[in-house]
Amino acid sequence: MSDLLTQELNVVNVGLPAFADNIRAAGGSAVQLDWRPPGGGDAGAGMRLARLLAESRIEEANAVALGRCLEAQPVLVDVLLARDAIPALEERRILHAGPPIAWEDMCGPVQGAIAGAIAYEGWAATPDEGAALAASGEIALEPCHHHGAVGPMAGIISPSMPLWVVENATAGNRAYCNFNEGLGKVLRFGANRSEVLDRLSWMGNELFDVLQAGVRALGGVELRPIIAQALHMGDEVHNRNAAATGLLFKRLVPALLELDRPAAPVRRVIEFVAANDHFFLNLSMAACKAMLDAAHGVAHSTMVTVMARNGVNFGIRLSGTGDAWFQAPANPVDGLFFPGYGVEDAAADLGDSAITETAGVGGFAMAAAPAIVQFVGGTPADATENSRRMRSITLGTNPAFTLPAMNFGATACGIDARLVLDSGILPVINTGIAHREAGVGQIGAGITTAPVACFLEAIEAVAAQAPGA
Amino acid sequence: MSDLLTQELNVVNVGLPAFADNIRAAGGSAVQLDWRPPGGGDAGAGMRLARLLAESRIEEANAVALGRCLEAQPVLVDVLLARDAIPALEERRILHAGPPIAWEDMCGPVQGAIAGAIAYEGWAATPDEGAALAASGEIALEPCHHHGAVGPMAGIISPSMPLWVVENATAGNRAYCNFNEGLGKVLRFGANRSEVLDRLSWMGNELFDVLQAGVRALGGVELRPIIAQALHMGDEVHNRNAAATGLLFKRLVPALLELDRPAAPVRRVIEFVAANDHFFLNLSMAACKAMLDAAHGVAHSTMVTVMARNGVNFGIRLSGTGDAWFQAPANPVDGLFFPGYGVEDAAADLGDSAITETAGVGGFAMAAAPAIVQFVGGTPADATENSRRMRSITLGTNPAFTLPAMNFGATACGIDARLVLDSGILPVINTGIAHREAGVGQIGAGITTAPVACFLEAIEAVAAQAPGA
Numbered sequence: 001m002s003d004l005l006t007q008e009l010n011v012v013n014v015g016l017p018a019f020a021d022n023i024r025a026a027g028g029s030a031v032q033l034d035w036r037p038p039g040g041g042d043a044g045a046g047m048r049l050a051r052l053l054a055e056s057r058i059e060e061a062n063a064v065a066l067g068r069c070l071e072a073q074p075v076l077v078d079v080l081l082a083r084d085a086i087p088a089l090e091e092r093r094i095l096h097a098g099p100p101i102a103w104e105d106m107c108g109p110v111q112g113a114i115a116g117a118i119a120y121e122g123w124a125a126t127p128d129e130g131a132a133l134a135a136s137g138e139i140a141l142e143p144c145h146h147h148g149a150v151g152p153m154a155g156i157i158s159p160s161m162p163l164w165v166v167e168n169a170t171a172g173n174r175a176y177c178n179f180n181e182g183l184g185k186v187l188r189f190g191a192n193r194s195e196v197l198d199r200l201s202w203m204g205n206e207l208f209d210v211l212q213a214g215v216r217a218l219g220g221v222e223l224r225p226i227i228a229q230a231l232h233m234g235d236e237v238h239n240r241n242a243a244a245t246g247l248l249f250k251r252l253v254p255a256l257l258e259l260d261r262p263a264a265p266v267r268r269v270i271e272f273v274a275a276n277d278h279f280f281l282n283l284s285m286a287a288c289k290a291m292l293d294a295a296h297g298v299a300h301s302t303m304v305t306v307m308a309r310n311g312v313n314f315g316i317r318l319s320g321t322g323d324a325w326f327q328a329p330a331n332p333v334d335g336l337f338f339p340g341y342g343v344e345d346a347a348a349d350l351g352d353s354a355i356t357e358t359a360g361v362g363g364f365a366m367a368a369a370p371a372i373v374q375f376v377g378g379t380p381a382d383a384t385e386n387s388r389r390m391r392s393i394t395l396g397t398n399p400a401f402t403l404p405a406m407n408f409g410a411t412a413c414g415i416d417a418r419l420v421l422d423s424g425i426l427p428v429i430n431t432g433i434a435h436r437e438a439g440v441g442q443i444g445a446g447i448t449t450a451p452v453a454c455f456l457e458a459i460e461a462v463a464a465q466a467p468g469a
Numbered sequence: 470m471s472d473l474l475t476q477e478l479n480v481v482n483v484g485l486p487a488f489a490d491n492i493r494a495a496g497g498s499a500v501q502l503d504w505r506p507p508g509g510g511d512a513g514a515g516m517r518l519a520r521l522l523a524e525s526r527i528e529e530a531n532a533v534a535l536g537r538c539l540e541a542q543p544v545l546v547d548v549l550l551a552r553d554a555i556p557a558l559e560e561r562r563i564l565h566a567g568p569p570i571a572w573e574d575m576c577g578p579v580q581g582a583i584a585g586a587i588a589y590e591g592w593a594a595t596p597d598e599g600a601a602l603a604a605s606g607e608i609a610l611e612p613c614h615h616h617g618a619v620g621p622m623a624g625i626i627s628p629s630m631p632l633w634v635v636e637n638a639t640a641g642n643r644a645y646c647n648f649n650e651g652l653g654k655v656l657r658f659g660a661n662r663s664e665v666l667d668r669l670s671w672m673g674n675e676l677f678d679v680l681q682a683g684v685r686a687l688g689g690v691e692l693r694p695i696i697a698q699a700l701h702m703g704d705e706v707h708n709r710n711a712a713a714t715g716l717l718f719k720r721l722v723p724a725l726l727e728l729d730r731p732a733a734p735v736r737r738v739i740e741f742v743a744a745n746d747h748f749f750l751n752l753s754m755a756a757c758k759a760m761l762d763a764a765h766g767v768a769h770s771t772m773v774t775v776m777a778r779n780g781v782n783f784g785i786r787l788s789g790t791g792d793a794w795f796q797a798p799a800n801p802v803d804g805l806f807f808p809g810y811g812v813e814d815a816a817a818d819l820g821d822s823a824i825t826e827t828a829g830v831g832g833f834a835m836a837a838a839p840a841i842v843q844f845v846g847g848t849p850a851d852a853t854e855n856s857r858r859m860r861s862i863t864l865g866t867n868p869a870f871t872l873p874a875m876n877f878g879a880t881a882c883g884i885d886a887r888l889v890l891d892s893g894i895l896p897v898i899n900t901g902i903a904h905r906e907a908g909v910g911q912i913g914a915g916i917t918t919a920p921v922a923c924f925l926e927a928i929e930a931v932a933a934q935a936p937g938a
Binding site: 232233234242243246247249250253254257258263266267270271274370371374379380381404405407408 | 736840874
């Protein structure tokens with residue numbers, strides 16, 4: 001003790017920074033540690049979390065859930081109209097991104113997209129009449145995730161839209177995602193005028209017909225190897241899909257040219273795919289959904305199997321808590337805006353595409369795609385740091401997906417809600433930024449995080465199930 | 470001085486390591502510096518090099534040469550038969566890779582490829598008769614580089630072969646390269662049996678016809694942006710061209726489908742390109758050749774404008790020394806062999822593809838393509854280190870080509886023969902390894918360096934031109 005008082009003062013300070021300031025002012029050296037009590041600072045939650053962290057039943061359940069996710073082999077097996085893929089869409093029903101939300105609470109782009117989909121289906125003569133119909137409550141509005149599906153941004157799926165059908169060859173579960181419309185005025189950003197609806201009609205007819213025939217001719221396209229290769233070619237398969245789209249295109253084109261179809265429609269389909277570097281995104285999402293659905297439903301597991309946003313709230317689901325959503329207002333996006341737009345124009349974080357981060361790619365694989373970090377104002381070193389940091393909140397890593405910039409280390413996989421709360425490290429998500437008004441479209445891109453309140457609520461639910469609760 | 474004798478001993482030792490060992494044995498600390506006298510240890514050469522390093526006339530010439538290379542805009546403008554692109558090929562003449570070499574001195578793969586090309590041209594009934602004809606001296610055999618052309622491995626160009634025509638839009642000079650045949654039994658590795666010649670016939674007819682029409686319909690494809698993008702997608706555009714081929718494919722396919730041609734040949738061409746991840750290599754080489762030819766012929770410049778191998782010797786040319794070749798036996802390749810093969814099976818380093826390194830990509834851009842370093846047994850950190858090291862022997866960097874792994878730093882560009890000798894750092898080259906016998910094909914891949922003797926000889930030639938000589 002006498003040593004302690006005579007030696008030079010080297011202090012690590014936790015809590016109020018003023019203590020460190022005083023030591024420095026007195027000539028000592030002090031490091032301010034950025035630490036918060038686990039469980040979001042709530043002593044009761046902290047204690048419950050501590051108990052859950054030690055529970056072997058949860059550890060075992062998590063090992064099962066992560067194993068099912070890693071063993072999943074997502075294969076593109078078919079293209080179907082939504083009504084033929086999802087029984088609930090035999091009726092007048094529209095699916096949207098994120099957790100459940102009532103029409104009147106929805107943000108502009110989602111309302112606009114639903115109104116457009118209603119006009120596209122012919123349930124109303126115009127999008128404005130479609131909006132009135134939706135407001136009347138006559139059309140059921142439900143999350144894509146309630147039907148094994150996902151959709152980017154507004155994430156609208158209506159009965160006549162074509163869907164990618166991805167099957168997990170290991171467990172047999174299927175996942176669905178709509179088709180990517182390209183950039184500019186598109187339904188997923190809430191645009192719903194005639195050029196948008198005309199494109200949807202073409203997609204629901206010619207594009208559907210040709211791609212269905214092509215995918216069936218290919219007899220199943222394994223998506224895991226395409227994603228793995230794309231991660232070595234600058235994609236993180238969320239905000240950047242240029243390489244994956246190219247790899248798919250090279251597989252698809254020869255098959256389409258072998259079809260017994262007139263040349264013109266095949267050519268139009270090929271030109272449509274060639275012109276859209278994001279075309280693979282919707283397949284990446286369906287693949288991730290198929291992997292995560294395999295991990296869902298393991299009793300007591302705290303593994304996160306869904307992260308999704310409806311433009312107002314961010315919602316998560318855990319493998320062991322069934323159909324429950326744990327929601328909180330979406331965090332702001334730290335991003336760069338296209339010229340002429342700013343944060344006041346932005347809709348809240350939106351879309352099911354965070355399924356990619358939930359599966360360990362996207363923002364979790366930023367090290368694969370330094371070009372994106374540059375686009376949002378960071379450096380390649382930031383990208384690698386993000387990918388490394390995500391490992392501290394996951395149950396493991398996915399050896400199928402490796403990152404060259406991290407010496408071919410595996411991507412973090414299987415977010416554990418307990419570890420998020422224990423470390424205070426939030427899952428990072430790459431995202432586009434939609435204009436708050438329907439139809440303006442994308443106005444920027446950036447990085448955001450899942451809100452901690454979702455994880456707190458989820459862990460409270462797990463604690464309530466736990467034996468000592 | 471008294472201080473020096475009393476303080477702790479910290480020694481940097483240059484030369485015999487035994488001096489450092491003795492200091493360490495006596496309890497001192499010593500760093501052994503790996504240094505050799507510039508100019509390859511020849512005192513006279515060292516002095517001449519020192520004089521050249523200080524010469525303003527050379528500095529100015531090098532600035533002009535590098536500037537022309539950086540300003541070059543290689544554009545794919547046409548596809549032509551060799552006899553229509555290169556006047557010398559209106560006669561019975563065959564072009565090969567590397568510096569000039571007589572038939573009897575050529576390695577197996579080059580002899581095999583020439584014999585095959587003679588049979589393909591119909592100048593002899595069989596490859597064996599072709600070999601006899603070549604041995605008779607009746608067919609002129611000349612380097613591709615003597616005719617503005619390049620070719621990978623054996624690098625054979627005969628009059629009826631189709632060529633990529635790449636024009637530097639800035640200065641108007643044109644460069645040519647043959648088409649990539651794919652992997653397996655191919656002419657560029659010396660294979661010359663019927664499957665090889667049949668494929669060449671198809672390439673000289675259907676492939677030529679469709680690609681010529683497609684390229685003309687596209688009206689010029691700028692290659693610099695494709696290379697720049699591919700460098701962000703895991704290619705170094707020498708040993709790895711998967712991304713660049715995909716980018717070209719996406720540009721090419723819609724144009725080919727718009728052609729007024731029967732569906733079957735177009736389909737076969739598209740399938741041929743889709744099946745070969747190296748298809749872009751020959752365009753990368755032609756682009757680099759167009760950039761470097763723009764830099765050639767600046768009096769007094771010591772910038773290297775050609776590095777090429779004929780399977781026996783490695784040869785270089787400098788911008789300021791006209792048509793002269795400076796040659797030395799090729800260095801061995803530090804690589805990994807396919808199962809069943811070893812170094813005793815390998816031909817010496819072969820091909821004009823080192824034109825990519827001469828232009829600052831390939832081995833100079835290894836940081837772009839960590840997958841290659843893994844393939845040849847290294848780590849991504851080695852790749853970045855290689856790219857960084859090359860900057861110490863180049864006149865500058867190319868802002869058009871950037872490397873994500875180096876925080877989007879520009880690639881080294883414009884090898885200065887003086888700096889190679891002054892630093893002792895040799896240009897690194899990524900290369901495939903051919904079997905020494907004609908037709909076996911590729912048996913490995915690896916990294917090699919340009920031999921220092923070429924640069925010594927080149928600098929002696931420059932010194933002989935210098936005012937004080």
